Amino acid sequence: MLQINNLYARIGEKQILNGINLEVNAGEVHAIMGPNGSGKSTLAAVLAGRADYEITSGSVNFMGKDLLELAPEERAGEGLFLAFQYPIEIPGVSNTNFLRTAYNAIRKYRGLETLDAAKFLKLMREKMKLVNIDQALLSRSLNEGFSGGEKKRNEIFQMALLEPKLSILDETDSGLDIDALRIVSQGVNALKTKETATIVVTHYQRLLDYIIPDHVHVLYKGRIVKSGGKELALELEEKGYDWIKEEVAAVGV
Amino acid sequence: MAIANKNTEQTALLKAVLQQFTTFEATLNGQAQLPLHTLRKQALKRLEQLGFPTIKHEEWKYTNLKNLVNKELLVQDELVQPSEETAKKLLQLTDLQDNLLVFVNGVLDKKLSKISLDSSQIIVENLADACKKYPELVEKYLAKLATDENNALLAMNTAFIKQGVFIYVKAKAVIEQPIFIQYLTDTTTNSVLVQPRHLIVLERSSQLTLVEKYRSIGNGLGLNNAVTEIYVSPNATFDHYKLQNDTATVSHIGMTEVHQQKDSRYHNTTVTLNGDLVRNNLHIAIDGENCESYMNGLYAPTGSTHIDNHTLADHRKPHSYSNELYKGILDGKSTGVFNGKIYVQQAAQKTNAFQSNRNILLSPTASVNTKPQLEIWADDVKCSHGCTTGALDEEPLFYLRSRGIPASEARALLLFAFAEDVLQRIKVPSLRAYVEDVIGRRLNVMSGE
Ligand SMILES: Nc1ncnc2c1ncn2[C@@H]1O[C@H](COP(=O)(O)OP(=O)(O)O)[C@@H](O)[C@H]1O
Numbered sequence: 001m002l003q004i005n006n007l008y009a010r011i012g013e014k015q016i017l018n019g020i021n022l023e024v025n026a027g028e029v030h031a032i033m034g035p036n037g038s039g040k041s042t043l044a045a046v047l048a049g050r051a052d053y054e055i056t057s058g059s060v061n062f063m064g065k066d067l068l069e070l071a072p073e074e075r076a077g078e079g080l081f082l083a084f085q086y087p088i089e090i091p092g093v094s095n096t097n098f099l100r101t102a103y104n105a106i107r108k109y110r111g112l113e114t115l116d117a118a119k120f121l122k123l124m125r126e127k128m129k130l131v132n133i134d135q136a137l138l139s140r141s142l143n144e145g146f147s148g149g150e151k152k153r154n155e156i157f158q159m160a161l162l163e164p165k166l167s168i169l170d171e172t173d174s175g176l177d178i179d180a181l182r183i184v185s186q187g188v189n190a191l192k193t194k195e196t197a198t199i200v201v202t203h204y205q206r207l208l209d210y211i212i213p214d215h216v217h218v219l220y221k222g223r224i225v226k227s228g229g230k231e232l233a234l235e236l237e238e239k240g241y242d243w244i245k246e247e248v249a250a251v252g253v
Numbered sequence: 254m255a256i257a258n259k260n261t262e263q264t265a266l267l268k269a270v271l272q273q274f275t276t277f278e279a280t281l282n283g284q285a286q287l288p289l290h291t292l293r294k295q296a297l298k299r300l301e302q303l304g305f306p307t308i309k310h311e312e313w314k315y316t317n318l319k320n321l322v323n324k325e326l327l328v329q330d331e332l333v334q335p336s337e338e339t340a341k342k343l344l345q346l347t348d349l350q351d352n353l354l355v356f357v358n359g360v361l362d363k364k365l366s367k368i369s370l371d372s373s374q375i376i377v378e379n380l381a382d383a384c385k386k387y388p389e390l391v392e393k394y395l396a397k398l399a400t401d402e403n404n405a406l407l408a409m410n411t412a413f414i415k416q417g418v419f420i421y422v423k424a425k426a427v428i429e430q431p432i433f434i435q436y437l438t439d440t441t442t443n444s445v446l447v448q449p450r451h452l453i454v455l456e457r458s459s460q461l462t463l464v465e466k467y468r469s470i471g472n473g474l475g476l477n478n479a480v481t482e483i484y485v486s487p488n489a490t491f492d493h494y495k496l497q498n499d500t501a502t503v504s505h506i507g508m509t510e511v512h513q514q515k516d517s518r519y520h521n522t523t524v525t526l527n528g529d530l531v532r533n534n535l536h537i538a539i540d541g542e543n544c545e546s547y548m549n550g551l552y553a554p555t556g557s558t559h560i561d562n563h564t565l566a567d568h569r570k571p572h573s574y575s576n577e578l579y580k581g582i583l584d585g586k587s588t589g590v591f592n593g594k595i596y597v598q599q600a601a602q603k604t605n606a607f608q609s610n611r612n613i614l615l616s617p618t619a620s621v622n623t624k625p626q627l628e629i630w631a632d633d634v635k636c637s638h639g640c641t642t643g644a645l646d647e648e649p650l651f652y653l654r655s656r657g658i659p660a661s662e663a664r665a666l667l668l669f670a671f672a673e674d675v676l677q678r679i680k681v682p683s684l685r686a687y688v689e690d691v692i693g694r695r696l697n698v699m700s701g702e
């Protein structure tokens with residue numbers, strides 16, 4: 001589904017990604033962990049198509065297409081979804097109107113029939129149950145005045161509506177209490193199929209008790225320096241990142 | 254104040270106007286003996302002495318009248334019957350069809366107009382007729398607010414006072430149905446100078462909603478030099494809307510002078526979309542306690558349109574509130590000016606004045622000059638102001654696009670949200686829907702690739 005080959009990216013003069021290699025197949029859950037500032041959010045943003053970053057070399061293939069050639073909206077149309085670490089507030093754009101516009105834009109991209117307001121509302125009601133989101137939030141401006149947890153829930157709600165093939169959750173668990181965490185991870189698990197894949201970027205192993213990863217990677221200084229199974233996450237939780245940093249230093253990168 | 258030195262060189266417009274005054278005078282017949290005519294002649298003399306302002310004039314630094322005043326325009330003071338086709342172009346809106354006044358080149362077209370209001374509550378007349386029917390009323394209020402001796406454009410308007418609307422709302426009369434004035438500037442046969450003069454008086458505890466809409470037809474040149482004087486008596490409420498969407502060869506210079514007495518409310522919403530050069534002067538003298546004044550503005554020019562909003566909230570008495578929100582979306586080579594003054598006079602303690610001007614530039618060749626001016630002489634006041642100008646934010650745009658919304662649609666959504674802040678203050682439902690639709694379509698075009 002996704003192949004990232006030797007990806008380098010920078011912003012201005014600052015080199016952030018230093019040769020990322022990663023393969024994600026349908027049906028898999030990958031966790032990416034790593035200390036603050038390693039480049040996790042940058043990787044996610046580069047995949048989603050944020051223009052601030054300059055790709056200096058490497059390639060990304062998604063569903064057989066050259067991902068880096070596509071506009072952000074085309075990437076979404078192809079089935080890529082990023083749940084943002086810091087979802088932005090957009091005053092004046094109603095959440096519902098935004099969701100319907102996005103839903104229909106993606107349907108159109110995929111050559112599917114678009115839904116009128118009434119039909120969309122029905123669909124929305126169904127999906128709402130999945131993440132236990134409050135109706136009141138949907139009639140408000142997009143993320144405006146939402147609590148941290150509400151914003152994260154709204155991200156997962158969008159994911160549920162837009163039916164992506166690959167979802168990247170950037171620290172969706174940070175700052176959530178255990179109830180919110182459960183709801184979010186139940187949502188993610190409910191949406192999991194053999195045809196879809198998930199990349200969860202996280203700081204905390206706790207999330208991985210709810211969303212069980214097939215692979216765990218450690219991103220450090222813009223590279224994946226270690227990969228393993230779900231037990232790697234437990235090891236990191238216990239020992240922190242210093243031993244990884246030391247290993248990297250010993251190899252002399 | 255001393256009158257500035259006589260300009261040695263007269264511009265083409267000035268020459269044309271001075272010449273046409275004699276012809277205009279002849280149309281006044283017996284009216285030329287009345288005191289009003291002395292006012293006209295004095296104003297004409299002032300105009301001749303002042304000449305039109307240049308960019309050296311502080312108030313006209315960013316709005317250059319040079320092109321405009323070098324054109325000969327034909328003074329309009331008699332009705333030219335519009336074609337049926339033109340009449341069909343008039344806007345029909347559900348809340349606004351019962352009380353419609355149509356001005357064609359500044360002259361009231363009685364055939365296209367209709368007023369179905371109770372005349373014991375309100376007087377709605379052509380100013381020319383009001384001068385005959387209600388001379389004392391007109392004399393009491395006309396040219397008592399718009400008195401700036403150094404304003405050449407005001408002088409030009411005053412010199413030709415004849416046509417316009419006179420509205421007098423009697424005490425305690427609550428006029429539920431809005432009055433809708435549509436102005437057509439028709440330049441198909443001539444290049445025209447249109448100079449309506451409006452006088453609106455709301456007596457104590459009365460209430461009125463007025464919607465003014467300007468548009469033009471034809472490819473000729475036009476200048477609409479309008480002056481409106483508004484008196485809002487104690488405890489009266491006036492909702493005032495002004496929409497402008499002229500063609501690219503028609504300019505508009507509007508002067509709105511408002512006088513508010515205690516406990517009154519004046520809400521102004523000005524939406525400007527198109528024209529050659531547009532200058533809106535909106536001055537509110539807040540001359541009583543416990544007044545509320547709203548100034549809402551939206552401008553969205555494209556091409557090489559120039560839109561200049563000059564506003565003044567002049568707080569003269571304590572305990573009043575003014576709130577100003579002006580927003581601009583500029584595309585192409587268009588230029589904007591926002592000049593918002595807040596004066597808080599020494600007596601105006603406990604004033605609460607708020608001002609905000611925000612602009613989005615959609616093209617690298619569009620620009621805005623924004624200048625908030627706060628002059629505060631009282632010490633116990635709450636005043637805030639802020640202005641921002643920049644491109645459309647990339648962050649929200651990326652967010653929307655990452656959800657599959659194409660760039661142009663995402664831009665239109667964000668721009669509409671930006672504009673909606675102002676539009677939601679429109680209280681007449683069908684008017685709001687109409688303006689939202691026009692703005693929505695404009696923003697779709699602006700957002701396209
Ligand atoms: N827009 C930006 N401008 C400058 N530096 C940035 C920008 N975005 C990220 N960085 C830098 O890139 C590095 C990686 O950041 P990020 O991808 O957010 O890390 P992580 O998500 O792993 O904590 C950090 O050093 C950060 O300061």
Ligand SMILES: [Mg+2]
Pocket residue numbers: 040041042085171
């Ligand atoms: Mg991050």
